[in-house]
Amino acid sequence: xxxxxxxxxxxxxxLLRRGILWMLSLLLLQLSAAKAYAIAYxxxxxxxxxxxxxxxTYTSYRTLEGLIDENVRQEIVEVLPESHFQExxxxxxxxxxxxxxxxxxxxxxxxxxxxxxxxxxWILGSDMRLKTFKFQKxxxxxxxxxxxxxxTNMLAGLDLIRVTNVLRTEPNLNQRDRVIISSAVKAxxxxxxxWPQTQSPLTQSSELSGSALSSVL
Amino acid sequence: xxxxxxLCNNYFFNNYFCNNYLRKIAVLFTAVIFWCPNLYAVQGExxxxxxxxxxxxxxxxxxxxxxxxxxxxxxxxxxxxxxxGSKSNIATVNxxxxxxxxxxxxxxxxxxEKDHDCDPVxxxxxxxxxxxxxxKLNILLGHTELPFGLEVPVSxxxxxxxxxxxxxxxxxxxxxxxxxxxxxxxxxxxxxxxxSGIEYRHNKDPWSFTARVGHSINRxxxxxxxxxxxxxxxxxxxxxxxxxxxxxxxALDGVRYFKRFGVVSxxxxxxxxxxxxxxxxxxxxxxxxxxxxxxxxxxKSYNQEFLDGWKREKSGSIGARFGQxxxxxxxxxxTREFSSFKSNGDQDVLGFQLKYRWE
Numbered sequence: 001x002x003x004x005x006x007x008x009x010x011x012x013x014x015l016l017r018r019g020i021l022w023m024l025s026l027l028l029l030q031l032s033a034a035k036a037y038a039i040a041y042x043x044x045x046x047x048x049x050x051x052x053x054x055x056x057t058y059t060s061y062r063t064l065e066g067l068i069d070e071n072v073r074q075e076i077v078e079v080l081p082e083s084h085f086q087e088x089x090x091x092x093x094x095x096x097x098x099x100x101x102x103x104x105x106x107x108x109x110x111x112x113x114x115x116x117x118x119x120x121x122w123i124l125g126s127d128m129r130l131k132t133f134k135f136q137k138x139x140x141x142x143x144x145x146x147x148x149x150x151x152t153n154m155l156a157g158l159d160l161i162r163v164t165n166v167l168r169t170e171p172n173l174n175q176r177d178r179v180i181i182s183s184a185v186k187a188x189x190x191x192x193x194x195w196p197q198t199q200s201p202l203t204q205s206s207e208l209s210g211s212a213l214s215s216v217l
Numbered sequence: 218x219x220x221x222x223x224l225c226n227n228y229f230f231n232n233y234f235c236n237n238y239l240r241k242i243a244v245l246f247t248a249v250i251f252w253c254p255n256l257y258a259v260q261g262e263x264x265x266x267x268x269x270x271x272x273x274x275x276x277x278x279x280x281x282x283x284x285x286x287x288x289x290x291x292x293x294x295x296x297x298x299x300x301x302g303s304k305s306n307i308a309t310v311n312x313x314x315x316x317x318x319x320x321x322x323x324x325x326x327x328x329x330e331k332d333h334d335c336d337p338v339x340x341x342x343x344x345x346x347x348x349x350x351x352x353k354l355n356i357l358l359g360h361t362e363l364p365f366g367l368e369v370p371v372s373x374x375x376x377x378x379x380x381x382x383x384x385x386x387x388x389x390x391x392x393x394x395x396x397x398x399x400x401x402x403x404x405x406x407x408x409x410x411x412x413s414g415i416e417y418r419h420n421k422d423p424w425s426f427t428a429r430v431g432h433s434i435n436r437x438x439x440x441x442x443x444x445x446x447x448x449x450x451x452x453x454x455x456x457x458x459x460x461x462x463x464x465x466x467x468a469l470d471g472v473r474y475f476k477r478f479g480v481v482s483x484x485x486x487x488x489x490x491x492x493x494x495x496x497x498x499x500x501x502x503x504x505x506x507x508x509x510x511x512x513x514x515x516x517k518s519y520n521q522e523f524l525d526g527w528k529r530e531k532s533g534s535i536g537a538r539f540g541q542x543x544x545x546x547x548x549x550x551x552t553r554e555f556s557s558f559k560s561n562g563d564q565d566v567l568g569f570q571l572k573y574r575w576e
Contacts (some may be wrong), residue, residue, distance in 0.1 A: 040374040041266055041297035042311050042341045042362065042437065048352030048399035049433035060305035060350040065264040089576055090266050097304045108435055115477045117508045119435055119442070136435045137442040139474055 047106055047121050050134055054123045055096045055104055064093045066194030080182050093195050102126050107187045111179060113140035122187040130155045130184060151180060160188040268295040272375050274570035278323055287322030291315050305350035313340035327457025328416055357395045364406035364429040365448045366470045366483045370441035377550045377568045378536055381498040384519055385466050385485050387454045388414035404433045413455040421461050425452025440479055440508050446470045464489050477503050493522040512537045531555040546572045
């Protein structure tokens with residue numbers, strides 16, 4: 001085979017080149033843990049629209065990044081076995097301020113929906129208790145307003161222990177209720193586990209480990 | 218005698234390391250291998266998100282006379298960091314540095330000079346300064362995707378599935394400066410850029426202006442969040458053949474879901490070098506409940522009014538993408554090109570791709 005620059009190579013050379021490329025690629029694979037999203041980072045945006053909707057008096061927000069490692073993953077799987085692989089990786093928490101005052105948190109969770117992936121944005125108060133939620137992407141069918149109101153009223157003001165208790169004790173939960181409440185549990189648990197610096201003294205007093213959470217359930 | 222020249226007299230080095238193609242690969246991988254553990258360590262310490270990607274893909278042109286099979290290998294680094302102050306974000310940095318190698322591709326990116334070639338590629342490399350601190354006004358500087366049409370909500374980064382934009386604007390990435398932000402339910406973005414595409418070139422003084430307003434989205438996805446967008450484009454674009462193409466466009470794009478099915482569409486209207494132009498894309502897709510298996514059919518239509526009347530370029534595609542294993546995706550696509558501006562013959566194109574991304 002002759003190249004434009006005049007060099008020639010035997011027939012095996014392109015195969016060797018590809019072999020070298022793949023060997024080096026495999027070597028790279030070995031150098032890193034295989035935990036991945038298949039989403040490019042240019043893709044990540046911030047839920048500013050939701051912040052503006054639920055914190056209309058906010059003046060700024062700050063992004064915190066945290067890594068869900070094997071330990072956190074294992075604890076989530078113990079209590080919520082339906083969690084899927086995308087729980088791995090780096091997640092973001094958005095801390096919302098009005099001037100110098102912290103007024104709340106926003107955390108987005110991607111959940112397995114009925115017909116595709118749902119993206120639920122959880123809005124937390126400054127005390128790390130749930131305020132409300134919003135579907136940014138909903139592939140499970142429209143949510144009736146009555147269901148939205150019922151779930152919001154059921155979850156508003158609850159901390160992690162109380163939300164897990166709702167999941168365990170509430171008798172009239174349908175499948176979709178359970179998916180949404182499980183998402184709330186994950187949002188609160190992940191937030192506590194990987195951003196402990198955000199916990200107020202009030203929430204720290206009821207801090208919960210994965211095993212403790214298991215015992216609640 | 219200089220050491221490199223001495224080494225190149227050796228048979229092994231002459232064959233495998235004095236070849237420009239291999240030298241680029243070797244340099245890249247050596248750099249990445251040394252850099253990779255450091256990046257990984259740094260990620261844990263100061264919030265850099267780092268990922269590494271390897272992609273191998275091929276296309277088979279069923280009706281071409283020769284060189285039917287072509288391959289493209291890419292590997293690269295995707296790094297992102299949000300620099301934050303005590304109460305607000307200061308800036309977001311995104312760096313995507315790749316090495317791309319082509320092997321006998323009939324249709325290959327314009328920056329490749331030979332049938333067998335490797336080139337470093339800068340994809341996104343930008344800083345987005347959070348000027349207002351509340352997300353309403355950011356100032357972007359660097360190399361970025363043009364904010365036009367479906368490329369904003371849909372992530373087609375290194376995927377077989379493509380959406381119409383390159384045919385409209387003749388480029389996907391460009392160097393420039395812009396503003397972006399979120400106002401209520403809508404995101405806006407505007408970019409004034411060089412107009413030379415993926416490579417910075419300034420001969421013949423190209424330029425472009427692109428802007429889009431659309432429903433606010435939380436992130437780009439292969440199957441994006443539903444919504445509508447309105448885009449405009451104007452520019453003198455420097456094509457890979459060195460010519461300037463004067464283009465204007467206005468485009469409407471939309472995404473909607475019906476249970477397991479999604480409809481993605483984009484229609485653009487305008488001028489290409491004073492020729493009236495309209496282009497359209499409609500896609501129907503299907504996915505499983507975690508979107509790890511996605512199938513789609515697409516119809517694309519490109520239309521321009523030449524001196525001897527309207528000419529049309531039409532194609533239909535059917536494809537699938539699978540990602541059951543974390544980080545690993547593979548995809549296949551069959552396209553029939555019914556006609557083009559240059560010929561009336563049909564062309565069948567088979568494509569496949571393997572991709573691994575890990576962080």
